[in-house]
Amino acid sequence: MITAPLPLDEDLRLRALQRLDILDSDPEEAFDRITRLAARAFGVPVVLVSLVDEDRQWFKSHYGITACETPRSMSFCAHAVLSKRMLVVEDALDDERFLDNPLVLGAPLRLADGQVIGTLCLIDTQARNFEPGDAEALADYAQLVERELEVRRQLIRSRTAHERDRRSLAISEARFTTVFKETPIGNALVALDGRFMDVNETFSDITGYDEATLRTLTFAEVTHPADVASDVALTAELVAGKQSTYTTEKRYMRPDGTAIWVNLAVTLLRDAAGLPLHFIAAVQDIDTRKRSEEALRNYHAELEERVRERTTELRRRRDALQTITDNLPVLIAVVDRDLRYRFNNETFRRVLSTPGSVLRGASVRDTLRAEVFERLQPYFTRALAGERVTCDEVRYRADEDRVWCTTYIPAEREGKVTGFYVMSHDVTEQRRTEQRLRENALIDPLTGLANRRALEEELGATLAEASPFALCFIDLDGFKGINDRFGHDTGDALLREVANRLTSTVRAGDFVSRLGGDEFVVLSRGVTEAASAERIAQAICQTLARPVVAGGQMVEASASVGVLLHDTDETGVRPDEPLSLADAAMYEAKRAGRNTWRMARAAPRAALLPQ
Template identity: 25%
Template sequence: MSTYPVSDNDEERIQILNAFELMDTPPEHEFDQIVQMASRIFDVPIVLISLVHRDRQFFKARVGLAVCETGRDVSFCNHAIMGRDVFLILDALQDERFRSNALVVGAPHIRFYAGAPLVTATGHMLGSLCLIDNKPREIFSERDQLVLQDLAVIVIEKMELRRLELKNEDSLTRFMNITSTSPDAIICSNSKNQITSWNNSAELIFGHRSEDAVGKTLDIIIPQEMRSRHHAGFSRVVSGGPTSIIGKSVNLTALHRDGHKIPIELSLSQWTEAGEAQVGAIIRDVTKRVAAEKLLKHAAEYDHLTGLANRSTLKQRIKEACDAQIAAAILLIDLDGFKDVNDTLGHAAGDFVLRVTSSRLRKRVPTCHMVARLGGDEFVVFMAEIADEHKAIELGLALIALIEEPIEFQDNSIYIGASIGVSMRSGADYDGEQMLGNADLALYQAKSDGRSLVRMFTSEHRHTASKRGALSSSMRQAWANKEFELYYQPQVRLADGVITGAEALIRWNHPTLGVMSPAVFLPVLEAGLLAVPVGEWILRSACEQAAHWRNIGCDGFRIGVNLFAAQFRTRDFAETVESALNDFSLPASALELEITENIILRNEQRIMEPLRYLRSLGVGIAFDDFGTGYASLSLLKDYPVTRLKIDRSFVSGVERSKKDEVIIEAVVRLAAGFNLQVTAEGIETREQESLMRHYLCEEGQGYLYGRPMTAHEFTERYVSMTDDNLTYPIINNPQLPEQGF
């Protein structure tokens, strides 16, 4: 009993396959070209032309695979020949039919497979043209499937043509029998260039009836401008002279009866009959194929969504400029806020934004320069023969202003921004890959500096990136080795000096350097892939510690936790917070999440819903570093904020600057109007404390009360036990020693 599907007419199918005489034959250039082209078009490492025989499959052409055949029992292509549509497996490990297949669990580790059956004119499935990747895919579009089927048609046409050529070599009689049923035009002529045979397909392709064509010269299907070349070549063939086209397929242009030109594929054969040279031609109208190849070429060189040049075309253009030593500039453009469009309005809106953006870029960038889409929301402007960096920056600023114009989609006005990195090279100091890399580093700097900016690459960017990469690698190791630790800084009620809670702060306990300041590693951590898992660890660890202090008697103790922007990009952020509260039985009111204005501005659409939900549970929302951002006031009315934390820069200067006093007084009054609590950060002296109390700040935090410390130190210093209960110390009681940190 077979372990794989077999059609009812499998033996008949195998006989048809045998007739093609392709099994176990050496590679042939025409088939190899197709698999190589398919590999480039679909960006897959493995492409095969598989012929499925009785108990095995043979690869007539292959790229990316060393073996030339496998057993039929493990063949994906055996499944592909069971129907006429493309057989598609997006992830073999998720498919019960293939997850234990030897080609999945072992080399070549197939995860993605797409196979278009090779269908003969009689409807028999001989095998497939298949794409294979060791990585799964989320989608293989209908357009991709149609292109793959078109390529499969070309393969079967090549197979049919090869079979016909073999039969022509066998005998002229068999050749003549084929002419009446062949879908190709089959035309014979004598040594005088006169047509002696003209089949039905020739009538259909060229418009001349057989009785009108026979006896005429071949000139009736040859365009005027090509006739002199034809006469010379024909004379050479019939005289036995050297020729390079006999037995080969060549692409030419022919003439229809009504005068229009037809792209054809021509194969010639020559023999002698009754002592006279005869010439036979198999001609195929390849109009549809030429159109398909143009479509494929366009698909391989241009982005299907925007119509802009794609990555491969851009790199070729850059290489040409490099080879010619032409001065040039690259503007690497990344859209700001695009992901929010997809998340809130859907991918249809996102695609619309990309098309509008590409149209704006095309209209603004001079036609002598190339505009390309790298993928996602990244675009590139390549400016050849430009050595003036001011022109590049000027164009970049103009493009940002253009992109920031509102985009109307259905009933929505969509606002996005853009950041641009620029790199330039001239003369011999020029390398395409390096230029793109440099532009990417400059783009990173533009985003770090606040977005909606243009930054020109400098050598310092590469040095910074190298340090950042080394630090990121070290942090991954630190995370694995559990070198991160939470420190806690007390927060004090200014009216009576009682501790109300603490802010949890991450520290890196480096094995050789000791405890590292967050200023050294926090920016890299926040921008990297560790932000989400480390952020969740901070949240859960802080909740667990706060629950412990409350359980031993610290009623009303509140823990403050800072958030990374990346945490809001996860769809389950609110659920993560709620889970931490439930797991450690911590009341929602005992947790205060601290967010900065930058987090809000970068996640404006997605941040609102989870914050409102958490606030409905009772979680506090503190606006950290308040007063340092330009949009703070407008954000207060929209976000569920419960506390403002006055930035330390205002508190530390309050003894010397009247302006700082005015700002603090204004913030406190503003908070009162919004019914918000206020915490002053960075209090270091009794005078600062007195001034904050004077301005009615409810709480304070700073070195006057204690530096950030471990949970153990915090417990020993600030949590005291009595026989009856646990109490907080009064930090500013004169009887207590002042904290001299």
């Protein structure tokens, strides 16, 4: 292969790499995690975090290979370092620079100062296309590596700064005695018991006490009562070694009883053995600033409260939205023009019971059940033609009675449809709820029979089919007296028993319904002869005439039945007309003495009603 020439700023680049103190360091999980995730995300066998040294490329993390370094002369990454941008070689055999090198892709690793010290490399054993979206994803992974490198650089800088501060402190201690008195900041040496050992003139001016008086007092005695506890706690932490210094804002009480705000910085001086000697306190007068801040806080108090309330509301809405989206039963996939999956989310893979590595690139035809694919193929065609389409009922698995509402959204790039997005929502419970609501709307809650609405739908469908039928309109005899004598609970029990007897008496395919009160209707399809209709009515009268045990009472009841025979020659009949005629015939049966039936006459209902 062709060796990459050295960058013009090679010396600066090498110094930046060496300052990281990372070469030949032990493996770190932070880098290894990134290479593992990148290998899974891009489906490649090898991923490297490669750092290009003077004469080698050394791998801080190497997923998929055991080698820790290779010569720079055969380094693909050296070309990426030279170009300082992402370098993609989709087929190394077609590029004279890499004929004998298997590396195919590298994203540069750039430090904060702009120096490129290596690459995040993807290695594959075969040529492959690399889409712009993949390049963006790889750049994101490279930024994760760069962030870890920046953290390392910051740690080194912090250690260097700490050492510099330590040396500065030694110099400061040597000069302390000289500058203690002359500094414009209030200084004080305080014993471990809180007694003032020495103060400068500025400290006396701030507190209002002269030096002689201060030497007779402790810091707690000149501190505002509300600030003493926190001040004592902080000094205790210094003595315990929990911290080496602290800074706080507190109030001193002057001899005239006024309070003054100061910024207090305290350091504990220790001897060579580490034992505490005394405190060094530096004090600045911030009373004017504190009073200005207090005035500003009061001025903006209402505004800040409103901001807090608004922030709380926005956070609550954001959390609610996050919770909703995290729990949506949504299947998401991306399909190309060849009907092959390019992306699937975890829900999609779980529903299809297929690992993600197998599903990516798989044919939609081979993945879905044959009947599902045949049903959805027209939707695929329309989506690839640029149309957004939705299939309201998709059943992905034969072993689950789950229903999905699936939307296919065209995916476009530069004005051309490159495939489509798949978004499926689980609507199983919605369908079940709709079915339950429909059933509840058509069922009589007391008897469990079909109600008036269900009867009207059934009667309308029967008339539309032009099928012959017999219609029996049933009204219990003396039901009001039973209710009045035994109570409504007994009446309800009687109605339930009537429903059971009617269902057991008529044919298996007959439609039994309760209109309301003590009125029932039986619709018998296929009955063409009056004799057959009368036999049904007779059986109804006989079964309802038998005594009934209802609500613990022996109840004797009977029924009057009006029978309508409808043949196919009658057209244009409304559903309410057969009911009206059968109702009129039922009243004839009641006039005839009850517990009997009468056949309806093809006459207006008004002529059949009692006068």
